[in-house]
Amino acid sequence: MKILIVGSGGREHCLAWKISQSPKVTKVFCAPGNAGTREVAENVDISADDIASLIKFAKKEKIDLAVVGPEAPLVAGIVDQFEKAGLLAFGPKQNAAMIEGSKAFAKEIMVAAKVPTARYEVISGIDEAQMVVGGFQKAAVKADGLAAGKGVFICQNRGEIMSAVNSLLQETIFGKAGSRIVIEELLEGEEASILAFCDGKNVKMMVSSQDHKRIFDNDVGPNTGGMGAYSPAPVVNGLEGRIMKEVMQPVVDEMARRGTPYKGVLYAGLMVNGKELKVLEFNARFGDPECQCIIPRLESDLVEIMLACIKGTLGDVEIKWGKNPACCVVIAAGGYPGFYEKGKQIDGLENASAFEGVLVFHAGTKLANGKVTTNGGRVLGVVGTGDTIKAAIDAAYTGVSQINFEGMQARNDIGKRALER
Numbered sequence: 001m002k003i004l005i006v007g008s009g010g011r012e013h014c015l016a017w018k019i020s021q022s023p024k025v026t027k028v029f030c031a032p033g034n035a036g037t038r039e040v041a042e043n044v045d046i047s048a049d050d051i052a053s054l055i056k057f058a059k060k061e062k063i064d065l066a067v068v069g070p071e072a073p074l075v076a077g078i079v080d081q082f083e084k085a086g087l088l089a090f091g092p093k094q095n096a097a098m099i100e101g102s103k104a105f106a107k108e109i110m111v112a113a114k115v116p117t118a119r120y121e122v123i124s125g126i127d128e129a130q131m132v133v134g135g136f137q138k139a140a141v142k143a144d145g146l147a148a149g150k151g152v153f154i155c156q157n158r159g160e161i162m163s164a165v166n167s168l169l170q171e172t173i174f175g176k177a178g179s180r181i182v183i184e185e186l187l188e189g190e191e192a193s194i195l196a197f198c199d200g201k202n203v204k205m206m207v208s209s210q211d212h213k214r215i216f217d218n219d220v221g222p223n224t225g226g227m228g229a230y231s232p233a234p235v236v237n238g239l240e241g242r243i244m245k246e247v248m249q250p251v252v253d254e255m256a257r258r259g260t261p262y263k264g265v266l267y268a269g270l271m272v273n274g275k276e277l278k279v280l281e282f283n284a285r286f287g288d289p290e291c292q293c294i295i296p297r298l299e300s301d302l303v304e305i306m307l308a309c310i311k312g313t314l315g316d317v318e319i320k321w322g323k324n325p326a327c328c329v330v331i332a333a334g335g336y337p338g339f340y341e342k343g344k345q346i347d348g349l350e351n352a353s354a355f356e357g358v359l360v361f362h363a364g365t366k367l368a369n370g371k372v373t374t375n376g377g378r379v380l381g382v383v384g385t386g387d388t389i390k391a392a393i394d395a396a397y398t399g400v401s402q403i404n405f406e407g408m409q410a411r412n413d414i415g416k417r418a419l420e421r
Contacts, residue, residue, distance in 0.1 A: 009069065031048065071284055112254050217412055234417075236272065266283075357392075
C-alpha cells in the first residue's frame with residue numbers, strides 16, 4: 001500500500017514512523033512533512049490545506065490511503081472530497097468533524113447524547129455577554145471555531161470573563177473563529193485525554209493520557225498547543241468503563257442517529273474530580289502531543305485499524321497495547337506561544353536518539369543547507385519509554401538534555417501529577 005500522511009507536525013511524524021512499520025505498506029508520503037518525516041517518508045511540498053493539489057497528487061501516485069493529521073482540513077471537508085474523487089481517507093467527514101470545528105455544536109451533541117458537561121451559554125455579541133456573564137462566578141471562555149488549541153481563556157472572576165469576551169468579539173484576536181463564543185462554568189479537578197478509534201458504530205478506546213497545555217511549569221502562563229503529555233494517566237484508572245458508557249459510545253450513537261456517522265479518531269478532553277466525570281471538549285483527530293506518547297505504546301498494525309474504521313469492521317479487530325508507560329516533552333522556540341524566530345540550527349538530535357527508550361519526533365523543523373533548523377513554535381517532541389512512568393519521564397528528559405538551539409524552552413514538570421499519584 002501507498003500511504004499519504006497530511007500534515008507537518010510532531011503528530012504526523014509519529015504517525016509516519018508507526019505506519020512505515022506496517023507490513024502492508026510499501027511507500028509513505030508526507031505532505032508537507034518536516035525534517036523528521038523525511039527519515040521514514042518522502043516529503044511532498046503541498047500544504048495540508050491545499051485539498052485540490054493533495055487529491056491530484058494522490059491520483060497521480062495511486063495512493064491507497066490518506067491519513068489526515070490536523071483539524072483544519074478535516075473541518076474543511078478533505079475526507080468528503082477524497083471520497084468523491086474515489087480515494088480512501090482516514091478521518092471524520094466534514095459534518096462529523098464539526099464536533100471540533102464548533103464548540104457550540106459539540107455542546108449540542110453532548111446535551112442530546114446526555115453526556116456530562118459544564119453548564120454553558122453561546123453568545124455572538126457584547127450585549128448578550130453582559131446579560132449572561134452575571135450567571136458565572138468563574139468561567140472558561142472559548143472561541144467557537146478552530147484556534148489551533150489556543151482559543152480558551154480561563155477566567156477567575158467576571159472582570160476576566162468580560163476581558164476575554166472583548167478580546168474575542170471586539171479585538172477579534174482569532175478572527176472568524178471567535179465571532180461566536182461559548183462561556184461555560186469553570187470545572188475543578190484534573191484533566192485527562194481519552195482517544196478512541198471509531199467506525200461509525202463501534203468504539204475502541206486507546207490508552208489514557210494527560211496533556212500539559214500551559215507554557216510554564218506548574219501550569220502557569222498562556223495556553224499552547226500542548227507542551228507535553230504522558231500515558232497512562234493514573235487519574236483515569238478504574239473509570240474506563242464509565243467513560244465508554246457515559247461519553248464515547250453515546251456521542252458516536254448520537255452522530256449516527258443524525259445521519260453523520262463518526263469514523264476516525266474521537267478525542268475527549270475530560271475533567272475528573274473524584275468520581276465525577278465531565279467533558280471539556282471533543283477533537284476530531286489524534287491529539288498533539290498525546291499521539292506521540294500513545295502510538296509508541298500500540299503493538300497492533302495501525303493501518304489495519306484505520307482500514308477497519310473506514311470499512312465499519314472495527315468490532316472484528318483486536319487492538320494490543322504495550323504495558324510500558326511513555327512521556328513526551330515538547331521543546332519549543334523562545335517566545336512561543338507569542339512571537340518567535342525561525343531558522344535556528346538544532347544540535348544534538350542524533351545524540352538524543354541514541355539513548356535506549358528515546359524517540360525524537362520533529363514538529364516545527366526543516367532542512368536548510370543540510371542542517372536541521374527551527375520552523376515553528378513547537379519544534380520537537382522527545383519521547384521516553386520505560387518500565388515505570390518515572391523511567392519514561394527520565395528517558396524523555398535525558399533526550400531533551402542532549403538537544404540545543406538558541407532560545408529553546410521546555411517544561412521541567414511533564415508527568416509530575418503521575419509521580420505524585
